[in-house]
Amino acid sequence: xxxxxxxxxxxxxxxxxxxxxxxxxxxxxxxxxxxxxxxxxxxxxxxxxxxxxxxxxxxxxxxxxxxxxxxxxxxxxxxxxxxxxxxxxxxxxxxxxxxxxxxxxxxxxxxxxxxxxxxxxxxxxxxxxxxxxxxxxxxxxxxxxxxxxxxxxxxxxxxxxxxxxxxxxxxxxxxxxxxxxxxxxxxxxxxxxxxxxxxxxxxxxxxxxxxxxxxxxxxxxxxxxxxxxxxxxxxxxxxxxxxxxxxxxxxxxxxxxxxxxxxxxxxxxxxxxxxxxxxxxxxxxxxxxxxxxxxxxxxxxxxxxxxxxxxxxxxxxxxxxxxxxxxxxxxxxxxxxxxxxxxxxxxxxxxxxxxxxxxxxxxxxxxxxxxxxxxxxxxxxxxxxxxxxxxxxxxxxxxxxxxxxxxxxxxxxxxxxxxxxxxxxxxxxxxxxxxxxxxxxxxxxxxxxxxxxxxxxxxxxxxxxxxxxx
Ligand SMILES: *[C@@H]1O[C@H](CO)[C@@H](O)[C@H](O)[C@H]1NC(C)=O
Ligand SMILES: *[C@@H]1O[C@H](CO)[C@@H](O)[C@H](O)[C@H]1NC(C)=O
Ligand SMILES: *[C@@H]1O[C@H](CO)[C@@H](O)[C@H](O)[C@H]1NC(C)=O
Numbered sequence: 001x002x003x004x005x006x007x008x009x010x011x012x013x014x015x016x017x018x019x020x021x022x023x024x025x026x027x028x029x030x031x032x033x034x035x036x037x038x039x040x041x042x043x044x045x046x047x048x049x050x051x052x053x054x055x056x057x058x059x060x061x062x063x064x065x066x067x068x069x070x071x072x073x074x075x076x077x078x079x080x081x082x083x084x085x086x087x088x089x090x091x092x093x094x095x096x097x098x099x100x101x102x103x104x105x106x107x108x109x110x111x112x113x114x115x116x117x118x119x120x121x122x123x124x125x126x127x128x129x130x131x132x133x134x135x136x137x138x139x140x141x142x143x144x145x146x147x148x149x150x151x152x153x154x155x156x157x158x159x160x161x162x163x164x165x166x167x168x169x170x171x172x173x174x175x176x177x178x179x180x181x182x183x184x185x186x187x188x189x190x191x192x193x194x195x196x197x198x199x200x201x202x203x204x205x206x207x208x209x210x211x212x213x214x215x216x217x218x219x220x221x222x223x224x225x226x227x228x229x230x231x232x233x234x235x236x237x238x239x240x241x242x243x244x245x246x247x248x249x250x251x252x253x254x255x256x257x258x259x260x261x262x263x264x265x266x267x268x269x270x271x272x273x274x275x276x277x278x279x280x281x282x283x284x285x286x287x288x289x290x291x292x293x294x295x296x297x298x299x300x301x302x303x304x305x306x307x308x309x310x311x312x313x314x315x316x317x318x319x320x321x322x323x324x325x326x327x328x329x330x331x332x333x334x335x336x337x338x339x340x341x342x343x344x345x346x347x348x349x350x351x352x353x354x355x356x357x358x359x360x361x362x363x364x365x366x367x368x369x370x371x372x373x374x375x376x377x378x379x380x381x382x383x384x385x386x387x388x389x390x391x392x393x394x395x396x397x398x399x400x401x402x403x404x405x406x407x408x409x410x411x412x413x414x415x416x417x418x419x420x421x422x423x424x425x426x427x428x429x430x431x432x433x434x435x436x437x438x439x440x441x442x443x444x445x446x447x448x449x450x451x452x453x454x455x456x457x458x459x460x461x462x463x464x465x466x467x468x469x470x
Contacts, residue, residue, distance in 0.1 A: 018335045019266075019274060020121075022231075023291065024090060024281035025053035029306050030072045032296075037303035038079035041292065045085070045282065047465070048324045049331035052086030052121055054130055054278055059092075061100035070110070080119035087114075088121045090163070093140050094133035101139045104148045112156040123194070123229055126159040127152075130196050130231070130278075135164040135189070145191035159228045163196035164189065171213040172203040178216035185217075186224050194228020195221055200235035200262070200280045201253035206373040209258060211265050211272045218274060229275030234262045236323050239288040239454040241364050243310050251369035252454040259323060260381055260411060263330035267339070277334070279327065286311040288455035293321050313362060313451040317443060322348045322460035326381060329409065342385050342406050345429050345437050346462035349380040349392070353457060354449040355416055363452030374454065376416040378425045378441075383409050388431045395423035395445075420445040427461045437462040 023045055030037075045053070055073060060066045080087050089111065091102060111127055114120045121128050134140040145160055152158050164185060171181035185195065197217050202209050218230040238253035265272055283292045285308055296302030297316050308315055325348050332340040355376045359365050382390045382404035390410070391401045395417040404410035417423065423445045428438035439461040460466045 019277055020051045020086075021049055021277045021279065021331055021335075022052045022054045022086075022088065022121075023050050023279040024284065025055050026281065026284050027055050027057040027069050027072055027076075028066075029283050029285065029295070030076075031068065032303050032305040033072055033075060034303050035075045035079050038076050039083060041282070042079055042083045042085045044292070044324075046083070048328035049335060050279065050327075052080075052088060052119075053282065054088050054090040056090045056092050056132055056281075058095055059098055059100055059102045059106075062095050062098035064099070073110075077114055077117055077119050081117060085119060086121040087119050088128050088130055090130045090132055091134070092132045093137060094165070096137050098139075101137075104144070104151055107148055108151045108156070111152060111158060115156045123159040123161075124227065126157045126193075128194075128229070129158045129160055131162040131164075132198065133165055134162050135166045142189050142191050145189070149191055159193045160191055161194035161196050161228050161231055162189065162192050163198040163231075164192075165198050168197050168199040168213070168217075169203060171197075171216060172199040174203075174205050178213040179220065181213075182216045182220035186220055186226070192228070193226050194230060194275070196231040196233070196278060198233060198280075200233035201238045201255060201258065203253075204370060206254050206370075208254075208261050214272055214274065218272075231276045231278050232266075232272070232274035233278050233280050234266070235259070235280040235289045236291070236320070236326075237289050237456065239314070240286055241311065241314060241368060241452060241454075243362075243364050245364075245367075247364075247367040247369065250364040250367055252371060252374060254370065254373040256375050256377070256379060256413075257411065259326055260409070263326065263334075267330055267333040271334070277331075285315045288314070288318075290320055291324050291327065294319055314453040314455045318453075318455045318457045319442060319466075320458045321465055322458045323350070324465045325383070325460065326409075328465070329383060339408055342383055342408075344463055345384045345386075345388065346460060346464050347380050347382045347384075347390055347427050347429060347437070348458065348460055349378055349425065349427050349441070350456040350458040351378040351416075351425060351441065351443075351445070352376070352454055353443050353445055354453065355420065355445075355447055356454070358447040358449055360449035360452040362450055365452050368452060368454065371454065375413065377413040378416075379411070379413045380427060381409055381411050382429070384429060386431060388429050388436065391428045391430060393426045395420055416445060420447060422446060425459075427459075429461060 167185040171178035236259035242249035295304040402412040
C-alpha cells in the first residue's frame with residue numbers, strides 16, 4: 001500500500017514537472033557585456049524556450065585579469081531578475097594550473113550573495129549549483145564539495161549537481177560500462193546530490209549517440225535515493241582546434257545529425273525524461289557548439305565584442321542561429337508533451353565548407369582527431385505547414401528532393417559533388433508546382449581553403465530566426 005502511494009506520487013510529480021532547459025554560458029566571452037546585452041541574450045534564449053543560463057566561469061584569480069567576471073555576473077542577475085529568467089553557477093573546475101584555485105569561502109560567498117534573488121534557480125528548496133569538472137584536478141574532489149556544502153545552510157543550502165567528466169567519458173567510451181561508471185561516481189562522490197552528464201557528443205566513435213549512458217546515470221541516481229536532478233546535455237556540434245601542433249588539442253566529434261537525433265530522443269513515445277536539460281552551449285565559440293548569434297568581431301565598442309584569436313579563423317562567418325529553430329521546436333514539444341503546430345515553411349540546412357580530406361593552408365590540417373568521421377554533405381531539416389517537396393542542389397548534385405509535411409520535421413542530406421570549388425548549396429521549398437521559399441547558403445564550398453575548418457555554417461530558407469533579428 002505504502003509503496004503503491006509512493007510510486008503513484010512520484011509518477012504524478014514527473015508528469016506535473018516540465019523539464020527545465022538551461023544553456024551553458026561562457027562568462028569569459030561576456031567581457032564587453034552590459035545589462036542590456038545580457039537582456040538581449042536572455043530574450044533570444046527565452047524565445048526558444050530556454051529557462052536559464054548555467055554560468056560557466058573560471059576562478060577569477062586563476063589567471064590574471066579575470067576579476068571582472070564577478071561584475072558581469074552581477075549584471076547577469078540584474079537582467080535575469082528583470083526578465084523572469086533563471087541562473088545557476090557552473091563552476092569551471094577543469095583548470096589544472098591556477099594562480100588561485102576555487103576555494104569554498106569565495107564560492108560560498110558568491111552563492112549566498114544571490115540567495116534571495118528570484119533569478120536564483122532552486123531544486124526543491126535548495127540553490128542548484130553545477131560544475132564543469134572537479135574530479136580531475138587534485139585541489140578539488142569529493143571532500144572539497146562536501147566542505148562547500150557544509151558551509152552553506154538555511155536559504156543558502158545547495159543541491160550539488162557536478163559535471164564530472166571522468167565518469168561521463170568512462171561511460172561513453174567504446175566498450176565502456178555505463179552502469180559501473182555511474183556507480184563509481186556515486187560511491188566516490190557522496191557529496192553529489194545529482195549529476196550533469198557532460199558527454200553530449202559521441203566520444204571518438206563514428207556512431208550516433210544513444211541514451212544508454214543517460215539512462216545508466218539517471219537510474220543509478222534515482223536508485224541511490226539522492227535528492228538532486230539528472231541533467232542531460234544536448235549539443236549541436238563539437239570542433240576545436242588550438243592549432244598548437246599537439247594532436248591532442250584538435251578534434252571533431254561525429255555531429256552531422258547530432259542535434260536532431262538528440263532532440264528526437266527527448267520527444268515522442270519513447271522519450272527519455274531527464275529532470276533538466278542543459279544545452280551545450282550558448283556561446284562557446286571555440287568549440288563550435290554555440291547557438292547564440294555570432295558576436296562582434298571588429299567593433300571593439302560593441303557590447304558583445306569578443307576576441308577569439310586564431311580560433312576565430314573557424315568561427316567568423318559560420319552563423320549557427322538557425323539551429324535555434326530546431327531547438328525551439330523540440331523544446332516546445334518536450335515541455336508540452338505534444339508536437340507544436342507548424343505554422344511556417346522553414347528549412348534549416350548546414351554544411352562544412354571544405355571536404356574532410358582537404359589540406360588547408362592554415363590550422364591543424366591532418367592532425368585533427370576524428371577528421372574522417374563527418375560526411376561530406378549538406379544536411380537539411382524541414383519544418384513545413386503543408387505537404388511540400390524540398391529541393392536541394394549542391395553543384396552537379398542538382399535538384400535532389402525529399403518530401404516534408406505538417407506531421408513533423410523531415411531530414412535529408414546531399415553529398416558534396418566531386419567538383420566543389422565555388423559551389424553554393426541551394427535549397428527550395430516547392431508546393432503544387434510553385435516555389436514557396438528559396439535561398440542559397442551564405443558560404444561557398446571549396447577544397448582550396450585557408451584554414452582547416454570542421455565548424456559548419458547553418459542557413460535558413462523561409463522566415464524565422466536567422467541572425468537573431470527576429
Ligand atoms: C579564494 O578565491 C578568491 C577568488 O579567486 C581569491 O580572491 C581569494 O584570495 C581566495 N582565497 C584563498 C584563501 O585562497
Ligand atoms: C546516424 O543517424 C542518421 C539519421 O539521423 C543516419 O543517416 C546516419 O547514417 C547515422 N550514422 C551512423 C554512423 O550510423
Ligand atoms: C542562388 O544562386 C543561384 C545561382 O547563382 C541564383 O540563380 C539564384 O538567384 C540564387 N537564389 C537566391 C535566393 O539568392
